[in-house]
Amino acid sequence: MKTDSQDTIQPEIAIASAASASTPSLHARLADHPILQRALRRVKESQEQDTHMAHHTRHTSHSTHSKGVW
Amino acid sequence: MIWLPVDYDAAAAAPFRRPFHTFLIKVASLCNLNCSYCYVYQTPDKSWKNKPKVLSTETATRIADRIHEHVIRHGLKDVTIVFHGGEPLLAGVETLRALAALLTARVPCPIRWGLQTNGTLLDNTAVQFFRDYGFRIGLSLDGTRAHNDRHRVDHNGKSSYDDTLRAIKLLTSSADYERVFGGVLVVIDVEHRPEDILQTLSDLHIRSANLLLPDAHYEAPPPLASDDTPVYGRWLCDCFDVWMRAFGHIEIPYFEQIIALMLGGTSTAEEIGARSVDLIVVETDGGIEAVDTLKVVGRQATALGMNVMSHTFDDALDHPAIYSRMSGDTSLCSVCRRCAELEHCRGGYVPHRYSHANGFVNPSVYCGDLRLLFSHIKRSLFTS
Numbered sequence: 524m525k526t527d528s529q530d531t532i533q534p535e536i537a538i539a540s541a542a543s544a545s546t547p548s549l550h551a552r553l554a555d556h557p558i559l560q561r562a563l564r565r566v567k568e569s570q571e572q573d574t575h576m577a578h579h580t581r582h583t584s585h586s587t588h589s590k591g592v593w
Numbered sequence: 594m595i596w597l598p599v600d601y602d603a604a605a606a607a608p609f610r611r612p613f614h615t616f617l618i619k620v621a622s623l624c625n626l627n628c629s630y631c632y633v634y635q636t637p638d639k640s641w642k643n644k645p646k647v648l649s650t651e652t653a654t655r656i657a658d659r660i661h662e663h664v665i666r667h668g669l670k671d672v673t674i675v676f677h678g679g680e681p682l683l684a685g686v687e688t689l690r691a692l693a694a695l696l697t698a699r700v701p702c703p704i705r706w707g708l709q710t711n712g713t714l715l716d717n718t719a720v721q722f723f724r725d726y727g728f729r730i731g732l733s734l735d736g737t738r739a740h741n742d743r744h745r746v747d748h749n750g751k752s753s754y755d756d757t758l759r760a761i762k763l764l765t766s767s768a769d770y771e772r773v774f775g776g777v778l779v780v781i782d783v784e785h786r787p788e789d790i791l792q793t794l795s796d797l798h799i800r801s802a803n804l805l806l807p808d809a810h811y812e813a814p815p816p817l818a819s820d821d822t823p824v825y826g827r828w829l830c831d832c833f834d835v836w837m838r839a840f841g842h843i844e845i846p847y848f849e850q851i852i853a854l855m856l857g858g859t860s861t862a863e864e865i866g867a868r869s870v871d872l873i874v875v876e877t878d879g880g881i882e883a884v885d886t887l888k889v890v891g892r893q894a895t896a897l898g899m900n901v902m903s904h905t906f907d908d909a910l911d912h913p914a915i916y917s918r919m920s921g922d923t924s925l926c927s928v929c930r931r932c933a934e935l936e937h938c939r940g941g942y943v944p945h946r947y948s949h950a951n952g953f954v955n956p957s958v959y960c961g962d963l964r965l966l967f968s969h970i971k972r973s974l975f976t977s
Contacts, residue, residue: 548976549856557841559974562849566858579614579673580872581846583864583886583942584632585709586731586803587775 595893595952596914603913606920612667613906615872616660617885620648620692621679622877626711626753629744630780632808632944633679638888638895645877647684652879653692655901657699663906664702672700675707676728677874677885682714686722693726707731707775711745712760713753720763720773729775732760734799736779736790743782758797765798776801776844783817783824787832791840801844804832806864808889810958811948818958826965833970851970854937863918864942870918873909875901883914883943890947917953918943926954934967
């Protein structure tokens with residue numbers, strides 16, 4: 524069972540992680556923006572489990588949010 | 594013949610080849626709506642007229658057995674099965690329940706269930722079925738009543754808006770509604786203001802809304818498209834700004850997928866940034882298709898000459914329509930492969946690349962729009 528804290532990426536950690544992977548740096552003022560939080564969660568999930576050879580592809584005409592098992 | 598092996602190098606694609614994890618099953622071939630932009634009924638592929646109206650038990654059993662052998666052969670830990678149409682609820686809840694039971698009994702791994710509906714036939718019985726099996730439901734809603742009524746009407750031209758709103762209220766009536774209600778699809782109409790759409794969705798407590806570019810290609814350009822102005826790109830940039838400013842509580846997977854790609858993530862969406870699409874479509878007659886949205890191109894794009902009655906899903910993996918989408922960059926045109934936005938785009942969505950001259954070996958018909966959006970997102974979010 525995940526806790527809330529596990530679902531929330533600390534912005535500074537995520538940004539540092541992104542920077543270390545040679546990706547661009549986010550504007551600091553946006554670090555706690557909910558949109559960025561969700562995008563960073565996607566990145567974290569893709570780094571941990573959804574490599575390009577493991578994920579389930581979402582069909583463009585099936586709408587579903589990312590939270591949970593999807 | 595569109596899908597020529599000579600156009601797609603199977604050996605180069607091999608590192609990206611993988612088993613299917615997502616099975617989109619057409620459980621009903623008809624729809625009770627007559628939306629103006631529908632890729633099933635308003636396009637050159639009229640094969641729906643000759644397909645069974647509802648997936649039969651015999652065909653469903655064969656599909657289940659084919660998924661079973663695919664799971665065993667590749668050691669899959671889980672699969673996604675999406676019931677799709679037409680309008681899937683036209684099959685009736687009891688039929689859908691029987692299909693889900695059949696698939697559950699025969700597929701030897703956990704199943705992530707999904708269903709995409711227009712919502713007009715949704716009732717408490719359907720919601721209970723979704724809860725029983727853990728379905729994640731997507732609805733289609735374009736925004737305000739005026740937005741919706743412009744395109745989403747029934748066969749008599751009557752609005753579907755009230756019925757769809759009733760479905761949304763039914764789905765959102767429980768505290769844990771996000772377990773069942775995945776979100777809505779919004780087909781972009783550039784004559785509608787993004788803030789009006791997002792405000793409507795926010796008022797309806799919708800937490801996720803994906804944006805769909807109208808299905809189009811070089812032979813059937815997008816509505817109001819212009820050679821001089823990237824009208825869809827401008828609309829997407831406006832929508833992005835409004836979203837960032839005031840509607841961040843609504844997830845827009847299309848934008849968030851692009852942001853995640855810019856941060857080094859992987860695309861899980863077939864329409865943007867995808868290296869390896871593990872999605873397969875099965876029609877109500879058992880016909881296997883790469884993806885149903887190719888109907889906008891025509892029957893020559895969707896017909897693979899394969900059916901679950903005679904072909905395995907591994908057979909489908911050898912078809913260029915399939916492995917060209919599991920090929921990293923190797924099936925893209927030279928313009929895409931040289932593009933600075935390759936990592937974020939990967940040619941966009943495959944139907945959007947079609948031309949009579951080059952098949953799918955083209956940049957997206959939305960190329961200029963996408964490049965504008967990518968540069969806008971980069972400027973908005975990242976330091977230079």
